[in-house]
Amino acid sequence: MLVLGIDPGTAVTGYxxxxxxxxxxxxxxxxxxxxxxxxxxxxxxxxPLAARLREIHQGVSELISRHKPDHLAVEDVFYxxxxxxxxxxxxxxxxxxxxxxxxxxxxxxxxPAEVKKAIAGTGSAxxxxxxxxxxxxxxxxxxxxxxxxxxxxxxxVTYMLTAHMAAITNGAHNAARxxxxxx
Amino acid sequence: MLVLGIDPGTAVTGYxxxxxxxxxxxxxxxxxxxxxxxxxxxxxxxxPLAARLREIHQGVSELISRHKPDHLAVEDVFYxxxxxxxxxxxxxxxxxxxxxxxxxxxxxxxxPAEVKKAIAGTGSAxxxxxxxxxxxxxxxxxxxxxxxxxxxxxxxVTYMLTAHMAAITNGAHNAARxxxxxx
Numbered sequence: 001m002l003v004l005g006i007d008p009g010t011a012v013t014g015y016x017x018x019x020x021x022x023x024x025x026x027x028x029x030x031x032x033x034x035x036x037x038x039x040x041x042x043x044x045x046x047x048p049l050a051a052r053l054r055e056i057h058q059g060v061s062e063l064i065s066r067h068k069p070d071h072l073a074v075e076d077v078f079y080x081x082x083x084x085x086x087x088x089x090x091x092x093x094x095x096x097x098x099x100x101x102x103x104x105x106x107x108x109x110x111x112p113a114e115v116k117k118a119i120a121g122t123g124s125a126x127x128x129x130x131x132x133x134x135x136x137x138x139x140x141x142x143x144x145x146x147x148x149x150x151x152x153x154x155x156x157v158t159y160m161l162t163a164h165m166a167a168i169t170n171g172a173h174n175a176a177r178x179x180x181x182x183x
Numbered sequence: 184m185l186v187l188g189i190d191p192g193t194a195v196t197g198y199x200x201x202x203x204x205x206x207x208x209x210x211x212x213x214x215x216x217x218x219x220x221x222x223x224x225x226x227x228x229x230x231p232l233a234a235r236l237r238e239i240h241q242g243v244s245e246l247i248s249r250h251k252p253d254h255l256a257v258e259d260v261f262y263x264x265x266x267x268x269x270x271x272x273x274x275x276x277x278x279x280x281x282x283x284x285x286x287x288x289x290x291x292x293x294x295p296a297e298v299k300k301a302i303a304g305t306g307s308a309x310x311x312x313x314x315x316x317x318x319x320x321x322x323x324x325x326x327x328x329x330x331x332x333x334x335x336x337x338x339x340v341t342y343m344l345t346a347h348m349a350a351i352t353n354g355a356h357n358a359a360r361x362x363x364x365x366x
Contacts, residue, residue, distance in 0.1 A: 049280060049292075050284035053284065054285065086270050087269050089270070090276070091276055092277065093273070094236055094273065094275065094276070095278060095281050097233040098237055098281070101237045107231065
């Protein structure tokens with residue numbers, strides 16, 4: 001199972017592709033994950049907004065057609081930023097969600113606090129704490145580079161962890177219902 | 184010359200197609216215009232955001248391929264609305280601008296106050312004043328229906344009027360420079 005995680009931005013959109021690895025040694029979260037690729041889609045501030053949106057849309061669409069992920073995990077926007085920034089981010093998120101929808105991916109959106117909580121255990125974790133945990137969870141030698149890419153990777157890992165937790169919870173529910181032990 | 188005007192919304196996106204009519208009797212603004220079509224693209228509030236964005240994007244793309252407009256005029260967003268609404272509108276605007284950019288249209292964005300000023304002479308004009316002027320400018324028997332479509336028509340007319348004014352101003356500048364009368 002492959003997940004494309006995205007942290008949207010009009011200037012810099014970070015992404016990370018993370019694969020659930022059934023065969024690898026189970027990681028610290030009780031789930032094997034491997035970082036396949038990460039990076040950023042950059043647009044020029046001088047270009048018109050519509051041209052920048054097209055670059056973001058095409059960049060994400062190309063990642064999808066090259067890697068064929070099953071899920072798209074997109075970080076939500078801080079509502080507390082200034083309204084102009086929020087609006088611009090909304091434009092970028094719009095064309096990213098569209099790319100996932102056109103490709104038929106299952107789409108998941110996570111507010112920043114939820115990403116932090118899933119990865120570092122608390123919604124108020126610092127960027128450094130999140131990066132430290134990402135490095136451990138993915139068995140990397142250093143945090144994903146560039147820094148903007150790291151937030152895309154974090155979104156993908158959030159999907160992995162929450163889907164894993166949901167599976168465990170469902171298993172426990174089923175065990176309680178059927179009397180058979182959860183797997 | 185044909186202009187597609189759009190008033191973006193996640194629930195209802197209004198649109199209007201207005202043609203500059205060189206042969207028709209000149210209207211009250213010194214420019215002949217004809218309303219070709221207007222309407223709305225509606226999405227279901229229960230559908231996931233990504234699915235609604237796809238419907239809006241496809242709806243606008245279909246209008247473009249059916250009518251082949253030269254320009255896309257998109258109304259900007261009120262920054263004063265609540266941030267959540269602004270963010271959702273940003274998503275819708277993003278996929279609309281993308282549709283115009285992919286089709287190679289020239290794209291123009293107008294804040295609501297600029298639309299009101301161009302059409303009714305003042306940025307603080309009421310909705311009724313704008314609709315009254317639209318009806319006169321386009322020689323209609325009544326304001327464009329439904330009401331949401333009317334804002335899309337207004338965006339298209341704003342492009343017509345501002346492009347017309349710019350042409351007059353340029354003509355006057357050239358006349359001042361060359362000594363020949365402006366046409």
